[in-house]
Amino acid sequence: MSIDLVQLKQQQVEYAKRIILRDEFNFTIPKLIGGTDVGFEDGGRVTRAAIAVLSYPNLELLDYQLVKMPTTFPYIPGYLSFREYPALVAAWQKITHKPELLFVDGQGTAHPRGLGIASHLGLLLDIPTIGVAKKRLYGQYQPLAELPLSSEPLLNKAAKTQIGYVLRSKAKCNPLFVSAGHRISQLSALNWVLTCLKGYRLPEPTRFADAIASNKPLFKKWLTSKDKS
C-alpha cells in the first residue's frame, strides 16, 4: 500500500475551501474548552492521542481521554493531519461532555494549502478549532519583540495575505504560531490563546493535553488530587 501524495494534496485543496474563518464566539462564551496532543510509542508504531477538557473561565482540568492505536501514516511535513487525526477523532468520540472550542497542537490555516491539522480536524468534527504550533511550518514574519504577549502577523508573502500570528507567550521562550483552525476568525484565535495563558509558554488546554499524553507531573498531580476528592 503506497501513499498518493498528489491525491491527498488535492484533497487538502478541496477541504481548505470549506474552512470557515468567521468568528462564532464574539457573543458566545464557551463553558468547556479542549486541548489536544499526540505522542508515539514503539518507534512510532503506536499513536497516543490525548484530549483535555477544561472548564471556562476557570481553566481547570475536568476530564480527559487518552487513546492508543496503531500508526497508519508516516510523518510528512504538510501532511501531519493524515498521521494524527484518526486517533484524535477516536478520543473525541469517547468524550462525554464535548468542548465547544478545541485547541489543536499544530497549524491551522498557517499551512501551504491552508489546511493544517487544526483546520482539518475542525472540519471533520465540525467544531471551532485553533491551531497552536511550537514551530513554524509556513509563512514569513518580522522580528518578534522580546516583550511578553507581543505578536507579529504571519504572512503568506506570495498571496499577500495573513495566515496567523507569531506570539511571544512567555518571556525568553520561543514563540508560538497561532492560526485559525475552523469556524473562528484569525484575531479571535489569537485572543483565545491569550485568554488561556496562565504564565506558561503553552495555553492551559494545550499544556494539560501535553501533560496527559506524556504522563507528566502536572497530570499525575491532578490524578492524585482527584482521588482524594
Add this chain to the structure above:
DNA sequence: GCGACAG
C-alpha cells in the same frame, strides 16, 4: 539545484 520542513 539547494534548503526548509507542524508532530
Add this chain to the structure above:
DNA sequence: ATCTTGTCGC
C-alpha cells in the same frame, strides 16, 4: 515526535 543528564538562566 522520540532517545536522554546535567546544566545554565530566570
